[in-house]
Amino acid sequence: METKVSEIANGIYRLSTFVPDIAPPAGFTFNQFLVLGDEPLMFHTGLRKMFPLNRDALARIIPPEKLRWISFGHFEADECGAMNEWLSVAPNAQAAHGQTGCLVSLNDFSDRAPRVLSDGEVIDLGGGKRVRFIDTPHTPHGWDAGVLFEESTKTLMCGDLFTQLGDGAPLTQGDVVGPAIAAEDLFKYSALNPGMGSTIRGLAKLAPKTLALMHGPSFAGDGAAALHALADDYDRRVSDSWREAALKAA
Ligand SMILES: [Fe+2]
Ligand SMILES: [Fe+2]
Numbered sequence: 001m002e003t004k005v006s007e008i009a010n011g012i013y014r015l016s017t018f019v020p021d022i023a024p025p026a027g028f029t030f031n032q033f034l035v036l037g038d039e040p041l042m043f044h045t046g047l048r049k050m051f052p053l054n055r056d057a058l059a060r061i062i063p064p065e066k067l068r069w070i071s072f073g074h075f076e077a078d079e080c081g082a083m084n085e086w087l088s089v090a091p092n093a094q095a096a097h098g099q100t101g102c103l104v105s106l107n108d109f110s111d112r113a114p115r116v117l118s119d120g121e122v123i124d125l126g127g128g129k130r131v132r133f134i135d136t137p138h139t140p141h142g143w144d145a146g147v148l149f150e151e152s153t154k155t156l157m158c159g160d161l162f163t164q165l166g167d168g169a170p171l172t173q174g175d176v177v178g179p180a181i182a183a184e185d186l187f188k189y190s191a192l193n194p195g196m197g198s199t200i201r202g203l204a205k206l207a208p209k210t211l212a213l214m215h216g217p218s219f220a221g222d223g224a225a226a227l228h229a230l231a232d233d234y235d236r237r238v239s240d241s242w243r244e245a246a247l248k249a250a
Contacts, residue, residue, distance in 0.1 A: 001050075001053060002017070002018075002053070003050075003056070004018075006171065008033075008155075008171050008212060009150070009155045009209075009212075010153050011035065011036040011037070011153070012036070012155055014033055014170055015032040015033070015046075015054055015058060016029050016031045017029065017031075017046070017053055018167040023165050023187075026165035026166040027165065027166060028166075029166075029167055029216060030046060030078055030214070031212070031214050031215065032045070032054055034062070035125060035129055035131060035150055036061075037126045037127040037128075039126055040062055040069070041069035041096075042058070042067060042070055042071075043072060043212075044072045044078070044079050044080070045070060045080050045081060045082040045086055046078065047081045047082060048077065048082045048085060050082070051085040051086075055089065064086075064090055065091065065092075067093045068092055069094060069115075070094070070095045071097060071131075072159070073142070073147065074101065074141065074143075074144050074145040074146070074159065075101060075104070075144055078214075080095075080109075083095055083109070083111075084109075087110070087112055088111070094112055094114065095110045095115070096123060096133070098117055098119065099116055100135075102114045103116075104143065104144055105144065117133040119135040120132060120134060122151075130150070130151045131149065131150050132148065132151060134146055134147050134149060134202075136199050137195075139190075139200065140160050140161055140163075140189060140190035140191065140196075141189060141190055141191040147203065149203075149206050149208065153209070154208050154209040154210065155211075155212055156208035156212065157212045158211050159214050160189065160214055161180075162176050162177075162179075162180040162211060162219075162230065163184070163187070163214070163215040163216060164180055164182070164183045164213070164215065165179070165183055165186070166179075168217045171218045172217040172219055173219070176216065176219045176226055177230055177233070179216065180216075180230060180233075184233075192234070192238050193238070194238055196238060197234050197238070200227050201228060203227050204231070205224075206224075207224050209221075209223060211227075
């Protein structure tokens with residue numbers, strides 16, 4: 001396996017590892033995002049077992065010990081499994097996550113105390129980069145789920161939202177909604193809930209120009225339209241699941 005590095009927006013790098021054995025024959029990518037600044041931040045730590053690959057990939061951009069912030073979508077091995085490995089190589093690094101994530105998991109799991117972010121709180125990374133943490137509970141899954149929005153580039157780091165199979169170009173202007181619907185049909189990874197559509201529509205108000213997918217390419221284009229289309233599809237799934245449950249109960 002190799003980890004490829006690409007700049008997907010000004011000062012934001014995608015570290016991508018393709019695993020052909022997951023969901024073959026298409027395979028599956030795991031992506032981390034490095035936001036440069038006086039205080040560099042990485043969104044997703046990657047799997048613990050992929051730490052050497054990701055550390056070496058990051059070292060092609062900045063010395064790993066310069067990392068200041070570590071954030072991620074929700075508590076899960078691919079999102080934060082290597083957190084303590086990163087904390088051990090970067091002495092000034094600190095995890096940053098929402099209140100639920102810190103209270104439920106990170107206060108125990110993280111080798112150093114995390115920074116607790118309230119919904120909408122911004123970390124100013126310096127160098128013009130500002131990242132806003134937004135709570136998205138149970139969307140697509142995880143009580144503690146959240147996303148990160150970099151304001152200067154209007155890049156939304158989506159975590160597992162828009163998950164798709166395959167290993168395409170690092171940055172696409174093509175459709176990211178159809179492949180996400182297909183992956184949801186296959187994996188059924190989302191915790192379908194009545195608030196899901198409105199949570200995703202709330203992100204569309206940010207009008208992102210780039211969507212940084214944890215599993216899939218990054219997307220350059222009308223992020224709001226893609227989010228609305230994804231929200232509509234989840235509304236349909238939630239309605240269908242209620243209807244099926246009602247039919248079973250009848
Ligand atoms: Fe996940
Ligand atoms: Fe993930």
